[in-house]
Each structure stands twice: as C-alpha cells, then as structure tokens.
Amino acid sequence: MTTEEYDTEMDYSDSDCGDPGYEDYYNVHPWDGEGDNDIDNDQSRRDPEYAVYDCLRIEEVERLLNEDVESLSNSLHITPSLAKVLLHAHNWALQDIIAKYRTNASSLFINSKIKPLPPLDSLSGLKSQRSGLCSVCVAIQSAEKFSTLTCGHSFCKDCWCMHFEVQISQGISTGISCMAQDCNVLAPEDFVLSLLTKPNMRERYQQFAFCDYVKSHPQLRFCPGPNCQMIMRSKEQRAKRVMCSSCKTCDLIRNCNNFSFRCGIDYHAPTDCNTMKKWLTKCADDSETANYISAHTKDCPKCHICIEKNGGCNHMQCYNCKYDFCWMCLGDWKAHGSEYYVCSRYKENPNIAHESVLAQAREALKKYLHYYERWENHSKSLKLEEQTLEAIKMQINKKVMNYSGTWIDWQHLFAAASLLTRCRYTLQYTYPYAYYMEPGPRKELFEYQQAQLEAEIEDLSWKIEHAETTNRGDLENQMDIAEKRRVTLLKDFLEV
Amino acid sequence: MANIAALRIQREFKEVIRSEEVAKCAIKVELVNDSFTELKGEIAGPPDTPYEGGNFVLEIKVPETYPFNPPKVRFITKIWHPNISSVTGAICLDILKDQWAAAMTLRTVLLSLQALLSAAEPDDPQDAVVARQYKEHPEMFRQTAKHWTYVYAGGPAKMPDLDDKIRRLTDMGIEEHNARVALSSYNWDLERATEQLFS
Numbered sequence A: 001m002t003t004e005e006y007d008t009e010m011d012y013s014d015s016d017c018g019d020p021g022y023e024d025y026y027n028v029h030p031w032d033g034e035g036d037n038d039i040d041n042d043q044s045r046r047d048p049e050y051a052v053y054d055c056l057r058i059e060e061v062e063r064l065l066n067e068d069v070e071s072l073s074n075s076l077h078i079t080p081s082l083a084k085v086l087l088h089a090h091n092w093a094l095q096d097i098i099a100k101y102r103t104n105a106s107s108l109f110i111n112s113k114i115k116p117l118p119p120l121d122s123l124s125g126l127k128s129q130r131s132g133l134c135s136v137c138v139a140i141q142s143a144e145k146f147s148t149l150t151c152g153h154s155f156c157k158d159c160w161c162m163h164f165e166v167q168i169s170q171g172i173s174t175g176i177s178c179m180a181q182d183c184n185v186l187a188p189e190d191f192v193l194s195l196l197t198k199p200n201m202r203e204r205y206q207q208f209a210f211c212d213y214v215k216s217h218p219q220l221r222f223c224p225g226p227n228c229q230m231i232m233r234s235k236e237q238r239a240k241r242v243m244c245s246s247c248k249t250c251d252l253i254r255n256c257n258n259f260s261f262r263c264g265i266d267y268h269a270p271t272d273c274n275t276m277k278k279w280l281t282k283c284a285d286d287s288e289t290a291n292y293i294s295a296h297t298k299d300c301p302k303c304h305i306c307i308e309k310n311g312g313c314n315h316m317q318c319y320n321c322k323y324d325f326c327w328m329c330l331g332d333w334k335a336h337g338s339e340y341y342v343c344s345r346y347k348e349n350p351n352i353a354h355e356s357v358l359a360q361a362r363e364a365l366k367k368y369l370h371y372y373e374r375w376e377n378h379s380k381s382l383k384l385e386e387q388t389l390e391a392i393k394m395q396i397n398k399k400v401m402n403y404s405g406t407w408i409d410w411q412h413l414f415a416a417a418s419l420l421t422r423c424r425y426t427l428q429y430t431y432p433y434a435y436y437m438e439p440g441p442r443k444e445l446f447e448y449q450q451a452q453l454e455a456e457i458e459d460l461s462w463k464i465e466h467a468e469t470t471n472r473g474d475l476e477n478q479m480d481i482a483e484k485r486r487v488t489l490l491k492d493f494l495e496v
Numbered sequence B: 001m002a003n004i005a006a007l008r009i010q011r012e013f014k015e016v017i018r019s020e021e022v023a024k025c026a027i028k029v030e031l032v033n034d035s036f037t038e039l040k041g042e043i044a045g046p047p048d049t050p051y052e053g054g055n056f057v058l059e060i061k062v063p064e065t066y067p068f069n070p071p072k073v074r075f076i077t078k079i080w081h082p083n084i085s086s087v088t089g090a091i092c093l094d095i096l097k098d099q100w101a102a103a104m105t106l107r108t109v110l111l112s113l114q115a116l117l118s119a120a121e122p123d124d125p126q127d128a129v130v131a132r133q134y135k136e137h138p139e140m141f142r143q144t145a146k147h148w149t150y151v152y153a154g155g156p157a158k159m160p161d162l163d164d165k166i167r168r169l170t171d172m173g174i175e176e177h178n179a180r181v182a183l184s185s186y187n188w189d190l191e192r193a194t195e196q197l198f199s
C-alpha cells in the first residue's frame, strides 16, 4: 500500500510540465532539490501529515463491500441481503460478526433486528392472513397478496410497497422496519426490492443504502468536495490529511479537498478534532461580536485614505502615501522584523486575576477576538489567493502568447502559489490551537514558531504578488523556508 | 394513497366509537370536516394524576400519506406537562415521530397520550421550564398542573392561594394567562414573576 501510494505521488510530480494550471499544492516537493531520494520508507517520519489512503470510485467501493458481503454470506450460510444487515449493524467488522455468530447466533440475529424479540407475536399476522384483511389498508385480499418478514406480521404487498415508498422519500433505506406496532424487525434489501415496483424508487433505495453502508464503514468516507462522487479509504486511526484525486483535477477549491478521517470538519492540523469543534461552536456563538472585524476595508494608518484588501498578503502598501503597514494590527510593517513577528502573538494580561468580572469578560472577548481576527483573516487570504492564482494564470497566458517564455518557464509560479496555500492553510488552523493552549513555555514556543511561519508566509505572498520583479531563485528559496517552518511546527505540535 | 387514508380513518372512527374506552368516557373522537382530514380528539385526565377530572381536547390532522406517516396531533386545551408545550400544545411522543407504525390507529394514539399524562418523561422534554420544575420541585409541579387542569380543562380542584397570586398581577394590568404562565414558570414566586413580566 505504501509503495502504491508513493508511486501515485510520483506520478503527479512527473506530470508537472503537463498541465501546470491544475498542479495542486500538496504535490509540491520542496525537498526534491536536497538530493534526499531515499524516502520511500520513512515518508511518515519526514512528513508528519503523511497518510496512506486510496481514492475510490463508487463501483470500486461497491466491489469492495460486496467482497465482505459474499464472504459473510458464505461463512454463515445466509442470504447476501441478511449479510448486509449484519455488516451494517456491526460497522463492517466481519470477524466480530462471525465470532458473535459462533457464541450465540440467535442473540446476534435479534440484536441486529433480523429476528424479532421473543415471544413471537405471529398470531395477529396469521389471523390477518387467514381472514384476508390487511390491517393497514383495511381491505380484504386473497392469501397470495400477503407478505411477511421473519416476525410473521402479515400485510398486503401493496401496503408494503407504499410503506417503502414513503420511507424512501424521507431518505430512509437500511432503517426501514416492519409496519406492526412495537416490531423493530428490519426489512432486508431483497425483501424491499421484491416488492418495490417503480424503477426510480428502486434506484433511490439502492443509492441511499449505499450511502448508509459507506457511512457505517470506519475506513470509508465520502469526499466532501461539492458534487464529488469519490470515496476515500484509509486505515489510519488518527486524523490525517487526505486529498481527493478527482476534484483536485477539476477545480481549485482547496479547503474541501483536505479533510480528516475522524470528524468530517475540513482538515485542521495541528488542532485536534475536539478543540476544533469547540472553536467552531464558539465562532458561531460569537459571530455577531466578531462581525465588525470581517470588513474588507481599512483606513491607511498614515494618510487615512480608505484602502481595500485585494490580495492575500497582510503586508499592505498604501497606494496613496506608499506607507508599508500590517493589515492586521495596522502597525508599521518594518517593525514586524523578520526574526520575530510580534503581530501573531497575543500577550496575556498578567494582572487579569485582580480585575473585576466585567473586566475579565472584556479581556476574554479581547483574547478571543485576537485569535478570531487572525483565523478569519487567513481564511479570507486563502480565498483571495485563489483569485491571485487566476490572475497569475492570465498573466502567464499573455506572456506565452507574446512569446515571452513558455508555460514551463512560468511553472514555478504555480508551485509557489500552491505551496503558499498549503502554508496558509496550516497557519489558519494554528489559531484555534493557540487559543486553547495553557499559558506557559510550550505556548510560547508554539507562538514563536507560529510567528516565524507567519512572517515567511507573508514574505512569500508578497513575492508571488509581485512576481514580475521577483527573481526566481529568490522565490524558490522563500518557498523552501516557508515549507520548512510549516513542517517544523507540525512535527513539534501535531499530537494526533 | 389518499384513498387508503380516508378508508382507514372512517374505519378507525367507527372502531373508537365502539371501543370500551368510549363507553367509559376515557377517549372520544369527532369529525371536523367531511373529508376525514381533520378530527377533534378528547381524552380524560387519568385518575391519580394532577390531570384527573379534566378533559383535554386535541387537534388531529391526518396527512395524505396516512397510515404510512403518523397523524399530526397537538393539545388544544392548555396543559402543564413536561412533554407538551405550554405555549403551542405540541407533543413530544415517540410514536408520533419515528416510532410510528402503519398498523397503529387513532385509538392507539389517544391511549398513548393518556398514558403520557400518567407517566411523563422529563428527560425527553418538550417544555424545558415544566420539565425542570417536574424534576426539581415535584410538589410545586403537581400543584401547578392541577391548577391548569382546573382553569383550562374543567378540573375539580380550585386553589385559592394560587388564584390570589394571579389576581395580584392582573390588578397590575397583566393579562390573566400571562400572569399564570409567569407564576408557574417561577414556582409561584410573586416577586420573580413580577420582575420577569416588567423587565
């Protein structure tokens, strides 16, 4: 599996010159120049985000699931339909099911809602079948019009069909149960399909059931990309970054290409899943207070002319007075020395314990806003950089048309833009992490590294936006530095 | 589909009318229109509960997909109960949601609602204020539920001291029902109810 995965990554690298516009940032290999080629085995040591995964199409997943279904149905001598009910109920833990079957088959079937809880209440079913009265539609029917599940509750086929249609139209498939009161026996797939007549209903049923199977499978996950049909498979127990091979090739929306296997939130290293959930809830709760920050315009701190942020870079230059300043704190950019980028750091007020409750609340809000502002800002920058990338593409197109170099000559700009996105993405997710960190030396170290990463990212962003005047070697050097800072931070703090 | 719904309701209507519960005046259904899409239900407050002696009217709406989907039921009569909204009469009961089965009938629904009045489920509340009182001040809850039964459902127990507190608020220009809700919500603490009403 590892080799396979590595091969795939190499394939992308090889195709660098083929389709430059769609090169994804995740496939940029800044180490390639270091002569470090013996990386096959220690990929995960080198890259803290490395994960083994497959990107599968629906048919491939169907085949995969069917192997389990067949294997279980053969070992327990049950229909594939019942095997599906068992696998779905037990999160596809094949060996578990077989073990449970050997210990106590009947309790396995009862717990999986294949058989009814004793005592069997088949009398009412028999009664209705004999009298020919279906208790759901209250019509008299001939005996062959009736159908029943293992519980013996008997209803006419038209009613079963209608029951299925109503359930399916509400999105229910694997969870459809018997129509009798207090009976929780599930209708297996073959039973449903034998009574369901409308082709579109059958199709929807099968689609919904497939969704349920994927969702109940611990190693499978639908790609969260919009309209993307791919399914990821990974055996990783921990939250890892995986990237969909399908939507990567068709669009540049990056955020949804990365997601962790654990929680379904967009990929969020170095922050862990629980912290991330807490943070997103907090952001939603405090959105009103934080709203005022999200404005796209600010006044130049020197000449007070209103300027709009148009690129992702936080290094702003006033078009009127040429003053260089920081978008986030409006401070002089030069003061944000390259060594220590103070802007990313929030200084806890040490006197907080002595102040009133109100002041504490104000302080708490201030602290939250400090982190939120940066979180929001980087998220906006990410979106703006997508536009920047589009602009770069157009620029290059123009250059190539005017015979000023070929696409390959300008390839490095895409690599740089991709890497910038990757770095900024990680940077964005360092803020929730920092917000929930206890004050202390570890937090200081984290914020020091965060500040360094931020400084390098801003530098890179600036160089990309002013690519025409930036030397290529300079740019590639900056890419290398930024990625190193990113990986260092993740190595030190990614505790997944 | 609609055909099955109408057939079923007609039949169930007869079933309820003939049932022994009707004979004991415990439950009742009436037609509201000719199309069988809306009915009026009635249940008697069960004995040995704060609802005893009261008569509770229900609105029953029959969806086109009945009986494959449950009927939509709510209390018309105002009632103080953890699983029933004191404002809208909306009911939190599993068989009216995902535990509904097509073989269930109006009679099952009415009897289940009556059972709900006997045994509330405060951990699955519809009305959080009532549920909290039910758990934290059970005696206060009983008194309040009894009082509401008297006022809105024709129950037998008149409670002069509670009426007295309500009068204190209506004298200040507060509408009677609003005064009752505020007092009930604040465990009949006149001061806190006043504070809430005038804040």
Ligand SMILES: [Zn+2]
Pocket: A134, A135, A136, A137, A138, A139, A155, A156, A157, A158, A159, A160
């Ligand atoms: Zn039938």
Ligand SMILES: [Zn+2]
Pocket: A149, A151, A152, A153, A178, A179, A180, A183, A184, A185
């Ligand atoms: Zn059954």
Ligand SMILES: [Zn+2]
Pocket: A223, A224, A225, A228, A229, A230, A244, A245, A246, A247, A248
């Ligand atoms: Zn995708």
Ligand SMILES: [Zn+2]
Pocket: A239, A260, A262, A263, A264, A265, A268, A272, A273, A274, A276
């Ligand atoms: Zn997560």
Ligand SMILES: [Zn+2]
Pocket: A300, A301, A302, A303, A304, A305, A318, A319, A320, A321, A322, A323
């Ligand atoms: Zn200026």
Ligand SMILES: [Zn+2]
Pocket: A326, A327, A328, A329, A330, A331, A336, A342, A343, A344
């Ligand atoms: Zn700053």
